[in-house]
Amino acid sequence: MALFNQQYATCFLLSLCILSQCLTEGVIGFACNWGTRSTHPLTPQIVVRLMKDNGFNKVKLFEADPGALKALGRSGIQVMVGIPNDMLDSLASNVNAAIAWVTQNVSTYISKNGVDIRYVAVGNEAFLKTYNGRFVNATFPAIQNIQAALIKAGLGRQVKVTTPLNADVYQSDSGLPSGGNFRPDIQDQMINIIKFLRQNGGPLTFNIYPFLSMDADPNFPKEFAFFDGSASPVVDGSITYTNVFDANFDTLVSALEKNGFSSMPIIVGEVGWPTDGSANANIKNAQRFNQGLFDRIVKKQGTPKRTTAPDIYVFGLIDEDAKSIEPGPFERHWGVFNFDGSIKYPLNLGGGKSLVAAKGVKYLPKQWCVMSNQANPTDPSFADSISKACTYADCTSLSPGASCGNLDPKGNASYAFNMYYQTMDQRKDACNFNGLSAITTINPSPPQGSCKFEIMIDLGKHENKSTTSFAASMKGTCSMVMLVLSFMFTMLVSIISA
Ligand SMILES: *[C@@H]1O[C@H](CO)[C@@H](O)[C@H](O)[C@H]1NC(C)=O
Numbered sequence: 340m341a342l343f344n345q346q347y348a349t350c351f352l353l354s355l356c357i358l359s360q361c362l363t364e365g366v367i368g369f370a371c372n373w374g375t376r377s378t379h380p381l382t383p384q385i386v387v388r389l390m391k392d393n394g395f396n397k398v399k400l401f402e403a404d405p406g407a408l409k410a411l412g413r414s415g416i417q418v419m420v421g422i423p424n425d426m427l428d429s430l431a432s433n434v435n436a437a438i439a440w441v442t443q444n445v446s447t448y449i450s451k452n453g454v455d456i457r458y459v460a461v462g463n464e465a466f467l468k469t470y471n472g473r474f475v476n477a478t479f480p481a482i483q484n485i486q487a488a489l490i491k492a493g494l495g496r497q498v499k500v501t502t503p504l505n506a507d508v509y510q511s512d513s514g515l516p517s518g519g520n521f522r523p524d525i526q527d528q529m530i531n532i533i534k535f536l537r538q539n540g541g542p543l544t545f546n547i548y549p550f551l552s553m554d555a556d557p558n559f560p561k562e563f564a565f566f567d568g569s570a571s572p573v574v575d576g577s578i579t580y581t582n583v584f585d586a587n588f589d590t591l592v593s594a595l596e597k598n599g600f601s602s603m604p605i606i607v608g609e610v611g612w613p614t615d616g617s618a619n620a621n622i623k624n625a626q627r628f629n630q631g632l633f634d635r636i637v638k639k640q641g642t643p644k645r646t647t648a649p650d651i652y653v654f655g656l657i658d659e660d661a662k663s664i665e666p667g668p669f670e671r672h673w674g675v676f677n678f679d680g681s682i683k684y685p686l687n688l689g690g691g692k693s694l695v696a697a698k699g700v701k702y703l704p705k706q707w708c709v710m711s712n713q714a715n716p717t718d719p720s721f722a723d724s725i726s727k728a729c730t731y732a733d734c735t736s737l738s739p740g741a742s743c744g745n746l747d748p749k750g751n752a753s754y755a756f757n758m759y760y761q762t763m764d765q766r767k768d769a770c771n772f773n774g775l776s777a778i779t780t781i782n783p784s785p786p787q788g789s790c791k792f793e794i795m796i797d798l799g800k801h802e803n804k805s806t807t808s809f810a811a812s813m814k815g816t817c818s819m820v821m822l823v824l825s826f827m828f829t830m831l832v833s834i835i836s837a
């Protein structure tokens with residue numbers, strides 16, 4: 340009888356341990372942005388599994404991408420679906436356009452595909468100063484029409500409306516967070532939008548970029564960009580700020596307080612750090628910044644003025660080699676993961692977990708297009724050839740200060756030729772630069788440093804079938820364990836009381 344008891348007790352303890360593991364498992368949850376501006380995107384199935392394997396349970400899409408949405412169906416991941424700015428005018432002027440948008444891009448995916456859509460993000464940084472007011476008048480009416488369409492579709496409770504804004508919609512005349520207020524030119528629009536969102540239970544969404552603050556201003560105190568920085572703190576009344584994220588977020592909180600919205604919920608729609616394309620965009624800085632960010636998310640840490648942690652959507656999940664580089668060459672390198680879902684740098688995700696790479700990715704053969712040994716940089720077609728390659732392929736890693744910014748002219752040409760060749764799926768005629776190039780099976784990446792001559796994803800060979808992820812099977816196991824546990828507990832109680 341004693342032995343019997345002991346066995347049950349051991350079992351019970353073991354189950355408790357597993358149970359507590361299961362419970363923490365459910366608590367850790369990251370959110371990310373999934374951009375799809377890539378010449379060679381991973382299949383949506385691989386991306387969804389990548390998210391699940393790494394504990395991302397919320398995702399923001401920049402538009403209603405059918406492949407992404409279908410893959411997110413019944414995945415357990417909550418979705419924010421974006422509406423691009425170029426649709427704002429028509430959505431603003433015509434409620435039927437909004438109804439059609441909601442029918443096609445929300446209702447159908449919820450009812451037919453089981454997608455857990457929680458938010459519609461109307462526009463993307465529509466009030467950005469550089470747009471010169473282009474979308475300022477359309478944003479609020481578009482928000483109103485989408486809200487009306489959601490209510491009409493019976494989704495008013497389930498799906499909330501928001502609009503991701505850039506942090507340049509607020510400012511502080513005193514330079515301190517407590518001086519925060521909205522930019523005067525959009526003050527009225529902001530108040531209207533916030534009132535409306537508050538009435539309908541929608542949150543505010545803001546993108547905060549310490550990297551951009553630092554990259555734009557050579558005098559920016561670098562250490563202040565990081566969460567573990569040793570910058571001299573900014574003292575604002577009784578609050579001491581040690582990093583620009585907190586200071587920026589609280590500038591917004593102050594702006595909201597001043598206008599009577601002190602309890603308005605806030606989502607951080609984008610925040611992150613790029614790894615290439617400029618001197619500050621490197622692996623070391625990105626790892627340092629994102630590790631600090633993930634630590635805060637795991638600890639559920641808020642800011643001095645708003646101590647409850649906001650939802651934070653990391654930007655981004657994977658690199659996008661076809662994104663516009665208008666903001667700078669770094670724009671294609673914001674991913675926590677490389678374009679192929681491989682790991683750039685380790686991150687501690689809390690609970691003893693670290694990043695897991697994408698699974699099932701198929702690559703083109705291990706061959707590269709490089710400048711041939713016979714060719715010479717003095718060749719009259721040399722510059723034109725590089726320029727042609729870089730018009731169609733991503734050469735941002737060749738930028739000054741970037742990972743391949745120190746190559747000699749020959750290495751430079753090889754890098755450009757190879758990117759073109761890979762982007763064109765290693766087509767035979769794609770390694771033909773006026774006789775300057777040749778194909779090699781020896782990896783031309785410099786042995787030292789982070790410059791990497793890539794091999795592209797093979798778009799034809801992906802495993803498209805959706806595989807059950809480890810996280811999903813763990814969830815199943817957890818329910819099982821909990822069932823068995825409650826059974827055993829009953830047994831144990833009856834044995835003890837017997
Ligand atoms: C649904 O979203 C997609 C992607 O943004 C867009 O192309 C399409 O026009 C939208 N549908 C409607 C009816 O607006």
Ligand SMILES: *[C@@H]1O[C@H](CO)[C@@H](O)[C@H](O)[C@H]1NC(C)=O
Pocket residue numbers: 472473474475476
């Ligand atoms: C927005 O509306 C205001 C007021 O009606 C008008 O003065 C302004 O020109 C409009 N802006 C744009 C970009 O259409």
Ligand SMILES: *[C@@H]1O[C@H](CO)[C@@H](O)[C@H](O)[C@H]1NC(C)=O
Pocket residue numbers: 725726729734737746747748751752
């Ligand atoms: C390498 O190529 C890039 C892109 O064309 C160019 O901007 C850069 O000046 C080149 N560097 C060298 C060392 O040739």
Ligand SMILES: *[C@@H]1O[C@H](CO)[C@@H](O)[C@H](O)[C@H]1NC(C)=O
Pocket residue numbers: 382798799800801802803
């Ligand atoms: C997988 O999907 C991609 C893009 O959706 C398609 O081009 C490819 O043919 C598919 N591969 C297989 C093996 O079905």
